[in-house]
Amino acid sequence: ETGVTQTPRHLVMGMTNKKSLKCEQHLGHNAMYWYKQSAKKPLELMFVYSLEERVENNSVPSRFSPECPNSSHLFLHLHTLQPEDSALYLCASSPPGLAGDNEQFFGPGTRLTVL
Amino acid sequence: GENVEQHPSTLSVQEGDSAVIKCTYSDSASNYFPWYKQELGKRPQLIIDIRSNVGEKKDQRIAVTLNKTAKHFSLHITETQPEDSAVYFCAATIASWGKLQFGAGTQVVVTP
Numbered sequence: 001e002t003g004v005t006q007t008p009r010h011l012v013m014g015m016t017n018k019k020s021l022k023c024e025q026h027l028g029h030n031a032m033y034w035y036k037q038s039a040k041k042p043l044e045l046m047f048v049y050s051l052e053e054r055v056e057n058n059s060v061p062s063r064f065s066p067e068c069p070n071s072s073h074l075f076l077h078l079h080t081l082q083p084e085d086s087a088l089y090l091c092a093s094s095p096p097g098l099a100g101d102n103e104q105f106f107g108p109g110t111r112l113t114v115l
Numbered sequence: 116g117e118n119v120e121q122h123p124s125t126l127s128v129q130e131g132d133s134a135v136i137k138c139t140y141s142d143s144a145s146n147y148f149p150w151y152k153q154e155l156g157k158r159p160q161l162i163i164d165i166r167s168n169v170g171e172k173k174d175q176r177i178a179v180t181l182n183k184t185a186k187h188f189s190l191h192i193t194e195t196q197p198e199d200s201a202v203y204f205c206a207a208t209i210a211s212w213g214k215l216q217f218g219a220g221t222q223v224v225v226t227p
Contacts, residue, residue: 004158040219041219042119042204042216042217042218042219042220043159043204043215043217044217045214045215045216048214056214090158090159103149103161103164104149104161104215106158106159106160107158108157108158109158
């Protein structure tokens with residue numbers, strides 16, 4: 001257990017549903033990330049939060065909405081998703097310092113299926 | 116932005132042989148190059164990283180080399196073991212807000 005947890009681990013939702021993914025870390029890290037992992041494709045960075053401020057938004061559709069209420073928690077709110085959004089969503093965190101210059105610790109991921 | 120290409124996409128090796136995975140990057144300002152290993156059904160985990168002021172780094176059976184001029188870096192695994200079977204991802208970043216750009220991954224299969 002790396003100290004980064006994600007809930008739920010599996011999620012099936014319809015295109016009209018609203019759901020949220022949760023990520024939590026108690027490693028003292030101050031940067032948190034959301035990634036999308038699809039089969040046969042590179043890990044895609046979606047959002048980066050540093051000191052609870054969003055510092056990166058990689059042209060992600062507005063149906064994905066992140067929230068970082070404090071340095072230990074990160075959410076990804078989902079609404080009106082499409083079947084092509086089905087993927088493994090990974091959360092990660094990294095220690096204080098330049099956010100791009102340190103090991104990122106990944107959570108176990110949420111396997112999302114959109115029907 | 117940064118683009119990272121990774122080859123091969125699959126690699127099958129006999130136990131005890133060496134495995135080499137190569138990555139190229141596009142942005143000459145990139146200065147941090149980590150490698151992650153992801154076993155089936157598990158999360159990616161860092162196995163080794165290298166920074167742009169170093170040409171080579173070794174940790175037991177794993178080594179990484181960096182050629183800044185050619186903009187490529189490689190992962191070398193010696194004396195492979197079945198537990199080395201996994202997907203390996205390279206990544207590159209300019210040290211700016213965690214924007215790691217990952218390669219597509221290499222599925223390594225070590226056969227006994």
